[in-house]
Amino acid sequence: MPKLDRYFNIAELRKAAQKNLPASIFHYLDGGADDEWSLRRNTNAFDQWEIIPSALTGITKPTLNTRLFDRDIALPFFLSPTGMSRLFHHDKELAAARAAGKAGTFYSLSSMGSSTIEEVASAVRGPKLFQIYVFRDRALTQSFLERCKSARYDAICLTVDTTVAGNRERDIRTGMTIPPSLALKSLLSFTTKWPWLLGLRHNRDFTLANLSKNIDPKNSGALNIFDYVNQQFDPSISWEDVTWLRDRWEGPLIIKGLLSAEDAKQAQRIGCTGVIVSNHGGRQLDSAAAPIDCISAMRDAVGDSMDLILDGGIRRGSHICKALALGASACSIGRPYLYGLAAGGEPGVNQAIEILASETRRCMQLAGFHSVAALQSSGAVRKAGRG
Numbered sequence: 001m002p003k004l005d006r007y008f009n010i011a012e013l014r015k016a017a018q019k020n021l022p023a024s025i026f027h028y029l030d031g032g033a034d035d036e037w038s039l040r041r042n043t044n045a046f047d048q049w050e051i052i053p054s055a056l057t058g059i060t061k062p063t064l065n066t067r068l069f070d071r072d073i074a075l076p077f078f079l080s081p082t083g084m085s086r087l088f089h090h091d092k093e094l095a096a097a098r099a100a101g102k103a104g105t106f107y108s109l110s111s112m113g114s115s116t117i118e119e120v121a122s123a124v125r126g127p128k129l130f131q132i133y134v135f136r137d138r139a140l141t142q143s144f145l146e147r148c149k150s151a152r153y154d155a156i157c158l159t160v161d162t163t164v165a166g167n168r169e170r171d172i173r174t175g176m177t178i179p180p181s182l183a184l185k186s187l188l189s190f191t192t193k194w195p196w197l198l199g200l201r202h203n204r205d206f207t208l209a210n211l212s213k214n215i216d217p218k219n220s221g222a223l224n225i226f227d228y229v230n231q232q233f234d235p236s237i238s239w240e241d242v243t244w245l246r247d248r249w250e251g252p253l254i255i256k257g258l259l260s261a262e263d264a265k266q267a268q269r270i271g272c273t274g275v276i277v278s279n280h281g282g283r284q285l286d287s288a289a290a291p292i293d294c295i296s297a298m299r300d301a302v303g304d305s306m307d308l309i310l311d312g313g314i315r316r317g318s319h320i321c322k323a324l325a326l327g328a329s330a331c332s333i334g335r336p337y338l339y340g341l342a343a344g345g346e347p348g349v350n351q352a353i354e355i356l357a358s359e360t361r362r363c364m365q366l367a368g369f370h371s372v373a374a375l376q377s378s379g380a381v382r383k384a385g386r387g
């Protein structure tokens, strides 16, 4: 395997992921919905914001630590929930969770993960949250809460932007299923991906680990993820479900997938601890606004007492700095760490985190901010080109 320090930015890790993964799996990771407008816009929108640095501040070593969901964390970003990490590396979620723990930040386990709630809890002592959907079967949602309580998860995050599966045309084209099936059109791309194929020696389990008992055995062959979402997730979820959850989970409760100031305010009224400002990385509603364009209005609406997380499009430390200055308490990343996972397992995730941490630190130093709090209260970011 090539040395990971050859990959010196997230775009390089993406290329390495593409090299290692069978095509259908890479496109499942990389792609978005419909025309992928929101996917592109999530990153491109950062270009419309600029930083006005403060000169001669005497900063020598900016610190990155902050507080989030009632925990101290070492970085102003964490790992977003992503389903089925086994697709990308045989060490699956455990590799990513260990890397997050080592870096001192949150790992988020998806309810569509290939590792169980308990496996991840015993692999890491670091802060962790569990992401749930409201399933048609409320007893399943309730059982997740009980398991998370026993396994001492710090927070629960409810994703609300997936009432129906997004239209991911790359996956339709490649015939993506879970576990990956060797359709004729994708066979060639599997046979040339030796590192991925060798991973099958270590681990051939591609089940949705937390849901396998609930999947109808009649349909237990290759699973089309869109069909699963459309069958099992409750499309009629409403604020009443958030209240239902609030009444059953005593710890921090976060809603993922809001973009409007009014919705953030409503989440606050119901007693949510935080909001992940997100369009699911452009994988659900195409044309949904980029989170970076929404964050400051949402911050104005909720004031300082609620955690707001910028999720989507982050590929550089300067993106993290812009988000913090515009009102984010912290950021979260999806694809960047999955590219690292596909490029080299746990060391690859370490590399993705280290790239973004060192870019953020350098950006803060060059912009003249010694801490996350100083950047957040600086007003140093404005619309680009105003002069």
Ligand SMILES: Cc1cc2nc3c(=O)[nH]c(=O)nc-3n(C[C@H](O)[C@H](O)[C@H](O)COP(=O)(O)O)c2cc1C
Binding pocket: 028, 029, 030, 042, 080, 081, 082, 083, 110, 111, 112, 131, 159, 256, 278, 279, 280, 281, 282, 283, 311, 312, 313, 314, 332, 333, 334, 335, 336, 338
């Ligand atoms: C492969 C993949 C799987 C994902 N699975 C989930 C999921 O199970 N639950 C969820 O809330 N979000 C999921 N997401 C969305 C991420 O949590 C996050 O919102 C998104 O990746 C952020 O955008 P970014 O990839 O540009 O950082 C997934 C994203 C990817 C790329």
